[in-house]
Amino acid sequence: MEYKDYYQTLGVAKTASDEDIKKAYRKLVRKYHPDLSKEADAQQKTQEINEAYSVLGDAEKRAAYDELGRGHQYRAGQQFRPPPDWGHGFGGGAGGFRGGDAAGSDFFADLFANLGGTSRRRPQPPRRGEHSHASIVIDVADAYHGATRTVSVMLAERDAQDRIVTRERNLSVSIPAGVTAGQQLRLAGQGQPGAGGPGDLYLEIQFNLQSRYRLEGRDVYQTVPVTPWELALGGEIEVTTPSGKVHVTVPQGSQSGRKLRLRGRGIPGKEAGDLYLLLEVVLPPANSERNRELYQTMAREMAFNPRAGT
Template identity: 65%
Template sequence: MEYKDYYKVLGVERTASADEIKKAYRKLVRQYHPDVSKHKDADAKTKEINEAYDVLGDAEKRAAYDELGRGYRPGQEFRPPPDWGSQFDFNGAEGNDFFADLFAHVGRRGRTGGAGMGGMGGGGFRMAGEDIHAAIAIDLRDAYQGATRTVTLRVPEQDASGRTVTRDKTLSITIPKGITPGQQLRMKGQGHPGVKGGPAGDIYLEVQLNPDARYRLEGTNVYENVPVAPWEAALGASISVPTPSGPVEVTVPPGSQSGRKLRLKGRGIPAAQPGDLYLILDVVLPPASSDRARELYEAMARDLAFNPRERIGA
């Protein structure tokens, strides 16, 4: 068999932490997943990424892989020594058999039907099906209120003859109130079927937000730009502002300038610890598009004697 450098596949150093490995894996899955990638080898690349993470994402299998792979280069032929696995607890796996299973079942998780990874029983080797990772984009309003969405995934699987084919799988997804970008929705048992009676894998959908010109998100805090008239900013005013949770009445303090933030506590994403909503004031000038408008601007220029560049010494 050939040695595969899983660290190179995920683009991480051998000293990478478990969190760094997970982040690299998620990034690559989003990049190459067949549902979104135009890469001609997206299917094969995704399988290779899953295979690497199946090993490096498990502390025990990673330790075994590191121990076995010392001194080997990618593509180099090698055969593990008969007792190489004796120092690791693989629940009954036998040396070379475990390593063969590890690489033969590309991209499949190390869960087995009651026997652990490599477990052998009367029905032979049982292993859980591969998990499927994809992304789902939602609107900010969905994160505030929750929603139900229908998604269709193209799922690779093997037919009766062993060939890899793809099929459409349609699922109804419940978006819980308070969810934030980066969180994953798990659909248990909706992934690839198991091997020889093993349980099916899961589907993990990573939540992403659709772009919105009005809102910006930082954690559970939401930022919204709010246009105000010059007289509202100068004199103060009570204005109605549309927000993801509905319209609210807010008070613009007298003398406000563009960029001033008004904080509405607890009106951000309604997570376990709700965020805040920050309204960023943007003073918008009316156009001097009529004689009367020009007269008013000329009167202001004459009567106010205002120099906006005074603070910078101009």
């Protein structure tokens, strides 16, 4: 069988800390998320990343894996055969450390099926499966009102022959109002399978930010197109915000880029954020003779140099 270099898969050194491994895993999961990634092999990459983390993210499995490579310079893709007693003493019970508890490739199936020996420890109760991590992309309005969304994730499960296989699952997820970017939603029992039951699935919130929105914590910045006369003359305008339609007053003599603050109109929470409306002038097109004449009249009668003093 071919050797798999899990450290190379996650892009970390063999001396990486548990926290560094977790950070690298989450970064790669976001990079190859099917809703965000443009990579042709995103699905395959996701499977490889999950398999690598199922080993390196578990202290006992990582120790067994490191023991395999100690004193050798195995390379990814290299043909190799593990020593018959390398896994002796790992795992709980006479069956040794079984790779069936992880999302597995043929590497896992062949490698861990051959482990034997007697544990040096007292028997441990069956362990739950590993927790899984993925991302879910939502709209800004979902954070205001809450929503139910369907997310597709690649998760491991046992087939009829009790083998670990990775399949795509569509899960219905309830998005609570007030969620923020980077927050994690826990789906109990939707993680990797294990002898003691499945682990949990953690979904990291990411936003599908259209060009008119920007987020800073619970504060929302929204670009609002306005006409030159609305800026110059001022007055009330209607704006569609993530929480609904509002009427705001544009002060007379405003310039493009002016920021209007609506307190408490950001993402809701114990302390709701604010909504900032960024005024952006949109000029009418000079696409008719009449419109060109109006622009020419403005040029003559309202002539000024906007670049003076710059």
